[in-house]
Structure formats: structure tokens, C-alpha cells
Amino acid sequence: MKSPTLALLLSVALVATACSRQPAPEEPVRSVKLLTVAAGGLVSTTEFAGEVRARSESRLGFRVGGKLLQRPAEVGQRVKAGDLLAQLDPQDLALSSQAAQAQVSAAQTQRDLAAADLKRFEDLKAQGFVSGAEIERRQASLQAAEASLRQARAQGSVQGNQASYARLLADGPGVILAVEADVGQVVAAGTPVVRLARDGARDVVIAVPEDRVAQLRPGLPAQVRLWAAADSAATPLSAVVREVAASADPATRTYQVKLALPEGTPVSLGATAYVTLPPAAGAAPAVIKLPTSALMRSEAGAPQTTSVWVFDPASSTVQARPVSVAGADGNEVVI
Helix, strand or coil, rough: HHHHHHHHHHHHHHHHHHCCCCCCCCCCCCCCCCCCCCEEEEEEEEEEEEEEEEEEEEEEECCCCCCEEECCCCCCCCEECCCEEEEEHHHHHHHHHHHHHHHHHHHHHHHHHHHHHHHHHHHHHCCCEEEEEEHHHHHHHHHHHHHHHHHHHHHHHHHHHHHHHCCEEECCCCEEEEEECCCCCECCCCCCEEEEEEEEEEEEEEECHHHHHHCCCCCCEEEEEECCCCCCCCCCCCEEEEEECCCCCCCCCCCHHHHHHHHHHHCCCCEEEEECCCCCCCCCCCCCCCEEHHCCEECCHHHCEEEEEECHHHHCCCEEECCCCCCECCCCCCC
């Protein structure tokens, strides 16, 4: 009687065990944020740093050499046309001018003597005491004396001008950028003493690499932003390419480009400026901009790749697709 009872108990236990099993819960469908994107052209602009300079800068020096006696000009000083910038010791130049004037007086005396001699011989010839050959010799002597007088006068004018060259005057209104000689220094003719920036037009000077200079030409528009501007969002200044260097700088291998600012623009000399040039000619590459959170890096130990999840509306699934990062634009990534 024990065997049927044990079998019945086992059957009841198996039935209870089978009834207690619960089906596995289904994994919930995760929600994702979708962003519809489209390929577009990437328009890139290039910004170069430069400085503001006067369009006309003069390196002024004396036309004659001598010892620097005084130099009233100082860096940053504003001057107007005719202001005294520096002066040489005029003593030697004054003596040379006096010597030249003495030569003029001597030549004048010789000319007067030759003229009187000719007049006397002409009177003697009229009386038949001298021949015509003597008259010709006296005429030649007078012509030589007149030539010597003209030469002495020209030399006197040169020496007089050199005496006035002892004063270095401003050739126009402007501001002193630099002084390159001190009082007591002996300077040669033509040696720069003062560098003057003339008032008027202003340029922005930048250095452009070789791969961009071929796309620049005089008249090309550009935008200039001053670093010293109080408001970083201030309206940029309009500028125009005025000059492109024909050869590269031997040290930096860049080309100097000058851009003309609008007339009357209130900018300081030497101010830092940022120049934005237009994009290079040609079709812009097709790119897509995505938020940085959309990128996915490969796991550690695997080849380094970057991918994004792409949604397939037909199957309502997503797939990882590798992409190449071209750069960044603000808070977005360009692929």
C-alpha cells in the first residue's frame, strides 16, 4: 500500500512545480532621441592676426653728414609739417658755404678784369696798335672767366643748400614712431634718424601662407576685427586688399598682405587686428553637423573608430555606422 501513495505524492509535487513557473518578462523597448540631418556644404573662413600701420611711413635722415647737435623729436610726439626734428652742428657747413662765396667773389673779379682787358685791346685795335688775333685771345679769356664765374656760383648754391640741410624738418603731419640717433652721434648722409608715420590712410598688415596667397588679389573684400574693441560682438570693419607681396619673406616663408581700412577709421597705430578672408574658391565639401553626444568611440582594445547610430524606419532598428570627423564648429562636430 506504500508504493501507490508515494507515486501519488510525486505526481502532485511535479504538478505543483510546473504550475509555479512564471514566463520570462519581455525586455522593454528603449526610447531614443532621433535627429534628422542632411548633408550640406562646409564654408570655411580663415582669420589672420595683424597690426594697424600708417600707409605712409617715412624714415627721415639728413642729406649731409655731421655731428648731431640736438634732437627735439621724441617717440609718440605729434608733429606738423615744418617742425624741427633734429639738427646737425652747422659750423663746418657754414664755413664751407663761406668758402664757396669767396670763390664766387674771386671768379667775379677775374671776369671783370678779363672784360676790362678786352675793352682796352679793342680801343688799341681801333687805333691800329694791335692785331685781330690779340682781340680773339682776349675774348677767349673773357669767356673762360665767365664760365668760371658760373661754376663758382653753382658751387656756392650747393654749399648754401647743404648748410640748410643741417636742419631735419618734418615733411608732413604725423606721429613719431621711432628715433634712431642720439645727440652727439656722428651720422652719415642718408642715415635714418627719425621714423615718422604720416596722418591719413591706415592699413592692416598680415602675413599669409603660400597656400592662400594665390587666392588673394587687390580689391578683394575682407572683414577686420580690432582686438581692443570693448565689445567682442561689435560690427567688424570692412577692408579691401590693397597690396600683395610678390615674394615670400625669407625667414617666415609668408607673404605680406596690406588691407586698406575705410578713410577716417579711428584706430591706433600698432593695434592688433584680426582679418577674416573670404572662403577659398571652389565647391565646398559635403558634410554633416552633429552634436558631440551622437558620436560613439570603439571599445578599449579594439581599433580606434568613430561611429554613429543610424535609425532604419523600415525595421525600427538602429545600426552603428563608422564616420570620419572633419573638425568642429562650435558645439557641433563636422563629419
